[in-house]
Amino acid sequence: MTSRHSRPSPATARLVEENLQTLAQLRRMVAALAPERYRQAFGAHGHHTLGKHVRHIIDHYDALLDGLDRGEEVIDYEQRRRDEALEQWPQQAAGHLAGLEARLALLDSGPSTDALTLAYPMDDEALCLASSLDRELAFLTSHSIHHMAIIALLAEQADIHLPESFGVHPSTLRHWQRVSEEQAPPSRRSA
Template identity: 80%
Template sequence: MTSSLSRSSPSTARLVEENLLTLAQLRSMVADLTPEGYRQAFGEHGRHTLGKHVRHIIDHYDALLDGLDRDAEVIDYEQRRRDEVLEQWPQQAASHLAGIEARLLSLGSGPSPDALSLGYPLDDDTLTLASSLNRELAFLTSHSIHHMAIIALLAEQSGIHLPETFGVHPSTLRHWQQASAEQASLSRWTA
């Protein structure tokens, strides 16, 4: 863990680390794509592309980090940039993801907000919900993994081979490791 993360709370540092691992995996995949593969349309109406899912993930991180940077009273994931460049050009998306990783690392260098408020639109009103940095970091990991699982399915249809662990939540990876260790232990007892 980096020195800046060591100054943050242990739980925040662990959540930042999960996000960093998730984003590094996504960035690695995106950096290897051609613009044509990144933009290839899927689905009955052609609305799904790898790039749109990547851009959507980026938008959510930017919404949180931009809100924290400007000390926003309310974090609002609905008011996203939706920068089409990031869904059209994989190298620019990979670069932006690297920037997000650097911004996440900086979360540990200063005081973290004790409480956050989250705007949640409901019909013609917006609810303001109590939240925290840790809760939002946990959300971003799960949200990103969800979209990465969709990306993995789309990539598979294009013949793009991804690691078995791509789009798998860290809790599932920990479960797999535990099950593998238990199986190895069991095998030693029966051998």
């Protein structure tokens, strides 16, 4: 059996850093918004807001980190808080995101949780799928970026200007950097 108190995997620090970069980008965007813009409804039925997507991202991080804090080995993303204040008030959401960043930063230096189980709902039962902290961190980056890409589309409709890199997966950003370096004249390439 894998020890719950082993050293973090070599990948954990890199995965934590990707999540920290993702959350920091989201936090900066959220902190700059007025509540009216954050709550502005989009879509034919008005079901989409920037705040709802932000709250959804926060809920997933809370599910993982709260479970780890309680020493649980089963992670269930369906058991989310769904705190409506986080989708209504951007400053509250920005503060919560900062707290998540602080909690995540502790993961790459503390004891590792090698073996986790993901509860995945299927019809009337939940499947129990083997997972790990590293796998869940990779999922959270991708899940967050997916919702941030939707946020970017909604923001564009509201004439909210975001950086080109907002909602772009870190692997894509690394690819863009490599392509840029390869296309640079030899005198301008990194040594």
